[in-house]
């Protein structure tokens with residue numbers, strides 16, 4: 333099914349943290365698979381296996397027009413020999429943006445539904461209706477978060493990652509955070525950086541962890557002050573930061589998730605929230621596919 337590349341962890345050298353006695357490394361999950369990159373690889377892995385087991389031939393999922401999840405599902409489905417259907421929130425805009433274009437080129441059939449209809453996406457009647465319309469399918473929820481996604485993301489951290497005192501990740505739905513929380517060791521702290529505005533995320537992640545019976549062995553913490561105005565929002569400071577990071581390390585970050593997370597980590601280092609002596613692991617959860625669309629939409633040129 334989905335076979336991972338071996339993943340590199342790179343040490344980042346810079347006086348900003350070296351002077352504080354902090355070691356900073358980045359785990360390049362963005363390079364885990366040429367098609368389904370980043371955390372989405374792990375979220376989809378067992379879902380694809382389950383779909384095969386259930387002898388489904390089609391995957392159906394939901395997302396926004398720039399969604400990394402939509403793209404990853406399309407690419408992974410094609411790779412694993414499934415048909416895929418993407419139900420996109422909002423109206424069709426032509427020409428298709430680069431995310432949807434890429435999804436379509438991987439064979440995804442794209443349909444649009446109104447924002448009000450989209451809110452019903454979890455209701456049985458709504459799903460039944462989709463089955464009448466499209467035939468039988470394996471349903472991957474919006475953002476891909478379900479029990480099998482948590483099982484998959486529990487595999488991100490390996491034995492070799494036990495040496496880090498802090499594990500840092502971006503948060504969207506919290507599915508990846510839950511899987512990581514499932515696999516951190518005693519003495520480690522998992523810090524999640526929410527890319528959405530609002531303190532609801534604490535509640536949301538708590539309920540996911542309860543639902544999926546995650547009991548972390550180490551500490552967990554969610555920071556919700558690095559959203560830059562909300563999901564998908566950005567400002568010049570964030571863009572300048574992403575450009576700076578690329579100049580220093582030749583590693584691209586996306587403005588939706590990883591850029592905000594790494595920005596937040598450096599702020600935490602500056603303020604002492606991450607103390608001297610820490611060994612910090614940044615998880616590069618991917619998202620680079622969205623950069624082309626982002627650049628086009630805002631007429632800028634972040635490095636890819």
Ligand SMILES: *Cc1c(COP(=O)(O)O)cnc(C)c1O
Pocket residue numbers: 370371372400401475477502503504505506507508509586589590617618619620
């Ligand atoms: C989807 C995504 C996330 C968020 O993952 P969740 O499991 O929904 O919290 C983080 N980073 C990137 C790059 C993503 O594409």
